[in-house]
Amino acid sequence: DAKTTQPPSMDCAEGRAANLPCNHSTISGNEYVYWYRQIHSQGPQYIIHGLKNNETNEMASLIITEDRKSSTLILPHATLRDTAVYYCIVPNNAGNMLTFGGGTRLMVKP
Amino acid sequence: DTGVSQDPRHKITKRGQNVTFRCDPISEHNRLYWYRQTLGQGPEFLTYFQNEAQLEKSRLLSDRFSAERPKGSFSTLEIQRTEQGDSAMYLCASSLLSAFGTQYFGPGTRLLVL
Numbered sequence: 001d002a003k004t005t006q007p008p009s010m011d012c013a014e015g016r017a018a019n020l021p022c023n024h025s026t027i028s029g030n031e032y033v034y035w036y037r038q039i040h041s042q043g044p045q046y047i048i049h050g051l052k053n054n055e056t057n058e059m060a061s062l063i064i065t066e067d068r069k070s071s072t073l074i075l076p077h078a079t080l081r082d083t084a085v086y087y088c089i090v091p092n093n094a095g096n097m098l099t100f101g102g103g104t105r106l107m108v109k110p
Numbered sequence: 111d112t113g114v115s116q117d118p119r120h121k122i123t124k125r126g127q128n129v130t131f132r133c134d135p136i137s138e139h140n141r142l143y144w145y146r147q148t149l150g151q152g153p154e155f156l157t158y159f160q161n162e163a164q165l166e167k168s169r170l171l172s173d174r175f176s177a178e179r180p181k182g183s184f185s186t187l188e189i190q191r192t193e194q195g196d197s198a199m200y201l202c203a204s205s206l207l208s209a210f211g212t213q214y215f216g217p218g219t220r221l222l223v224l
Contacts, residue, residue: 034211043114043201043215044153087152091211096166097143098213100152 004088009105012082018075020104022088025069030093033064035073037084038103044087047073078108112136114216116202122222123192130188131219135204142185143213144177145201153201159185160207192223 005023012018024033034049048055048062050071055062061074075082087103115134123129135142140161145153156175157167161182170176174192179185189196199220203213 032211043203043218044213046212046214049211085152089211096141096158096210097155097169098145098153098211099155103152 004090004101006086006088006101006104008102009107011107011109012075012078014080014108014110015077018078018082018106018108020073020075020086020088020106021070022072023070024088024090027068027090028093029068031090033062033068033071034089034091034098035060035062036087036089036098036100037082038087039081039084044100047086078106080108080110082106083108114202114204114214116200116216116219118219119217120220120222122224124224125192125194127192128188128190129192129221130186131200131202131221133185133187133202133216135184135202136214137183138206139204139214140182140207141205141210142179143203143205144185144187145203145215146171147199147201147218148197156187189221192221194223197221197223 032049032051035047036044038044047059050062064071085103085105087100089098117132143158144156147153157177159179174190177187199218201218203215205213
């Protein structure tokens, strides 16, 4: 799997946008970027994934740079319930597992 | 609820005992995965099944760990002769064959070995 680098922690004010960065400079041309989050004491939850175009769903938006070496997950209006560890993952297409790094611990504050 | 379920949610055992955990995946998912998560770390992949076939097991932590999915539906993970270092959260996930990157996780089984 391509290695990903994320800041260990971030804070965000409730109601503001949370922008979580991820570097994946060794990503290959056909590898997707996936984002998961894990709320305390729960299993990880899939959020969104993308290849090279920006993606949006009901949970978040994913912005991938043109060179695909980095991406940003955007939670447009963060709530207290968005407090979680967010993982950026680039699984190898030949593999069948997700390799979780340390993730970013997002704390949404009132 | 049609999500992934795991049983039990919590297990306390004494060192040396055997434990078995069960995972029921989303019914139409033909892939099933097991992960382990220790405190403060991200989940660590252990093994996975495609239908009833176990296609990757080299990442099981030792020969004390084994997993089965006999009919391609639910799966069990067994740890024999438990050690205190086995204390962790054991997570199960499932996915469609065509979308292995989109995995749906269960709530996990938290194991404490005394």
